[in-house]
Amino acid sequence: MVTTCTAGPPSGRTGWPLADFVRTVFRALPRADQRRWADVYLRGLLCTPGRKTMKRLAAQICGEPSAGQALQQFITSSPWDWHTPRSVLARLAAGRxxxxxxxxxxxxxxxxxxxxxxxxxxxxxxxxxxxxxxxxxxxxxxxxxxxxxxxxxxxxxxxxxxxxxxxxxxxxxxxxxxxxxxxxxxxxxxxxxxxxxxxxxxxxxxxxxxxxxxxxxxVPAFGGGEFLVRVRPDHPVLEHTRGTGSSPSVAVSTAEHLIAEGGARSRVALSVYDDGCGPVEVRSAPVHLPGQRAAGAPPRRYRLLALVPPGESEQPQFWLSTLRRRxxxxxxxxxxxxxxxxxxxxxxxxxxxxxxxxxxxFPGWHHHMTMVSAAYAYRxxxxxxxxxxxx
Incomplete structure (x- = not known):
């Protein structure tokens, strides 16, 4: 018999009962026993201190480590689809x-x-x-x-x-x-x-x-989506110059080297970095990324941003951007x-x-990660x- 999650949300507090949350997120699971073990596993993640092994989750919620075999079956072997619960979580998050x-x-x-x-x-x-x-x-x-x-x-x-x-x-x-x-x-x-x-x-x-x-x-799969990605200082880049067309002849450089050698086209000195972390100088340069592309296709253009703090106590950060807002x-x-x-x-x-x-x-890993997402989203x-x- 599944015991009550005594370490869960305080009784009497206005909120979302965990059982209702489980029914909402895991309603697509076809069998009642699957939904029951989803409830047990979720309670275990929310209530069990330390490592979240199957035996420890089972002992915390069911009072007996032997129930860990049933949890193991639910996570690693039971053929339930993890995509639908994740979609439900995404919709819940988007609404909140x-x-x-x-x-x-x-x-x-x-x-x-x-x-x-x-x-x-x-x-x-x-x-x-x-x-x-x-x-x-x-x-x-x-x-x-x-x-x-x-x-x-x-x-x-x-x-x-x-x-x-x-x-x-x-x-x-x-x-x-x-x-x-x-x-x-x-x-x-x-x-x-x-x-x-x-x-x-x-x-x-x-x-x-x-x-x-x-x-x-x-990148094409992302359509017209914009992104900002932090990269390492040695990330390979090609500086964008006039006339590079679809066959850039410039040598491959790195983000750090390009900025250090004056490849930046613009520099904006800021007196304050966000969150009050101190002054920083922002440098930027238009770049391409080396690699194959479709024949005749122009190179995709990115903007390399370098955040350079004063002194040598902190290392610069390098970001690649396709943001339209500058x-x-x-x-x-x-x-x-x-x-x-x-x-x-x-x-x-x-x-x-x-x-x-x-x-x-592989399904077991995805099942576990889905439960981790659900536990955090519930809280x-x-x-x-x-x-x-x-x-």
């Missing part, structure tokens, strides 16, 4: 949040062994070395004060993309490529923009942690969304079990929080 902006963020889950789905070795700049890990990408719908996770992708390296036996064992669908974090972010934002938002929202993301590169690949204040407002999203990712890891899934199946989108969320 104002001034929509998409923010995508990567996270790294270090793993032991090679059995976890998507695990591979890679150099992670944010960790300062090569680690055995999973790399996930989350898409968040943000307001100026909130970031709600609504979709997830698992980055797959070459082995996971090409080894048919490995993919079958992990139950990875043939249509799933799981390429770079950049293409995952663009694809999620493009798909999510089919939700009933008032207008296509811009996308902001940061690729510096995992070392992924931004490129023209995947005022730097607007770009700063999007950068704040990215920081808000990163804070939310940290909270999801610390309090909601973001990196605690140990299963070997942040309950009635009574709307005034704070949209303020």
């Amino acid at each position: 949040l104002a001034d929509h902006v998409w923010a995508a963020g990567t996270f790294v889950a270090e793993k032991k062994g090679d059995q976890s789905v998507g695990v591979h070795r890679r150099f992670v700049p944010g960790l300062g070395g090569t680690v055995n890990c999973q790399v996930g990408v989350g898409l968040f719908l943000t307001s100026p004060t909130e970031a709600i996770p609504v979709d997830w992708r698992l980055v797959l390296d070459g082995t996971w993309r090409q080894d048919a036996a490995l993919r079958r064992r992990a139950r990875i669908p043939d249509a799933v490529d799981g390429g770079s974090a950049w293409t995952c972010a663009l694809e999620m934002a493009a798909a999510a923009d089919t939700a009933p938002l008032r207008e296509r929202a811009p996308l902001v993301t940061d690729l510096t942690m995992t070392g992924d590169l931004a490129g023209d690949t995947g 005022d730097i204040g607007y770009a700063f407002s999007l950068m704040r969304r990215q920081r808000l999203m990163r804070e939310t990712l940290d909270t999801l890891e610390e309090d909601y079990g973001l990196t605690d899934f140990e299963g070997r199946s 942040r989108l309950r009635p009574g929080t709307a005034e704070r969320l949209t303020a």
